[in-house]
Amino acid sequence: MISVILWYNASMSERESYKVLISNGTGEIVEKKSRFIAGVYKVETVEEAEAKIAEVSKKYWDARHNCYAFVIGENSEITRCSDNGEPSGTAGKPILEVIKGSGVTNVLVIVTRYFGGVLLGTGGLVRAYTQAAQAGLSDCEIGEMVFSQKLTLKVGYNMINNVQYYLSQNEINIADSRYEADVQFDICVRDADKQRICDGLIQKCEGQIEIVEGDKGYYIL
Incomplete structure (x- = not known):
C-alpha cells in the first residue's frame, strides 16, 4: 500500500492550546450574612454573554448586585467586567482576575450578591467576590x-x-x-x-x- 502524506505549514501565530469549559458550574459562599452565588457559563460571543447576563439578572431580580466578568476569544482578546453598583474595582475586576488566573477563555462568571446587612469594606468585597468566582470555576469541567x-x-x-x-x-x-x-x-x-x-x-x-x-x-x- 502506498503511503500518502500531504503537509502544509501552519501559521506561526497559532496558539498551541487554550482552555475552555466543557460544563458550566456554580458556587456559593456566605460572608457576614451576605450570600454570593456564582454562575459560570460557556459563551463564544459578546452577544451571548450579554444575553446570559440579562437572563441571570432577571432570575435574581431581588438581589442587591449581579456582578460579572467575561473573557472571549482563542487569545482571550475580549475582556469585560462590571461592579454593578458595588464600589469601583471590588467585584468585576476580582472576578476577571480569577478567570485570567485559570487560563480559561470563552467564559462568563456572574456573581450575585444578596446583602446580609453588614458592610464588608473594600477588602472584604474583593475577597468575597474572588472566593465566589473560584468556587464556581472549581465546579466546572475544563478541557x-x-x-x-x-x-x-x-x-x-x-x-x-x-x-x-x-x-x-x-x-x-x-x-x-x-x-x-x-x-x-x-x-x-x-x-x-x-x-x-x-x-x-x-x-x-x-x-x-x-x-x-x-x-x-x-x-x-
Missing part, C-alpha cells in the same frame, strides 16, 4: 483545546492490531472507525507531533498504511 491535525489512517485488516497498539502506546484516541474494503481510523494529533506520529505509524505498519490529512484546527484531545 484543553489543542491545535491539532485530523488524520485518516487507511490499512488492511492485517494491520489493525499494529495501528491500535501504536496509538495506545502514544495515548492517541480513535475518534471514528470504518470497516470496509480496508479499515479506516480517524485520529487527531498535536500539530507539533504530527510528523513523528506519521513516521512511527509507517514504520509500525511496514509501509502498508495510507495517511490522509483532514482539517487543522482546535480540538479537545
Whole structure:
C-alpha cells in the first residue's frame, strides 16, 4: 500500500492550546450574612454573554448586585467586567482576575450578591467576590483545546492490531472507525507531533498504511 502524506505549514501565530469549559458550574459562599452565588457559563460571543447576563439578572431580580466578568476569544482578546453598583474595582475586576488566573477563555462568571446587612469594606468585597468566582470555576469541567491535525489512517485488516497498539502506546484516541474494503481510523494529533506520529505509524505498519490529512484546527484531545 502506498503511503500518502500531504503537509502544509501552519501559521506561526497559532496558539498551541487554550482552555475552555466543557460544563458550566456554580458556587456559593456566605460572608457576614451576605450570600454570593456564582454562575459560570460557556459563551463564544459578546452577544451571548450579554444575553446570559440579562437572563441571570432577571432570575435574581431581588438581589442587591449581579456582578460579572467575561473573557472571549482563542487569545482571550475580549475582556469585560462590571461592579454593578458595588464600589469601583471590588467585584468585576476580582472576578476577571480569577478567570485570567485559570487560563480559561470563552467564559462568563456572574456573581450575585444578596446583602446580609453588614458592610464588608473594600477588602472584604474583593475577597468575597474572588472566593465566589473560584468556587464556581472549581465546579466546572475544563478541557484543553489543542491545535491539532485530523488524520485518516487507511490499512488492511492485517494491520489493525499494529495501528491500535501504536496509538495506545502514544495515548492517541480513535475518534471514528470504518470497516470496509480496508479499515479506516480517524485520529487527531498535536500539530507539533504530527510528523513523528506519521513516521512511527509507517514504520509500525511496514509501509502498508495510507495517511490522509483532514482539517487543522482546535480540538479537545
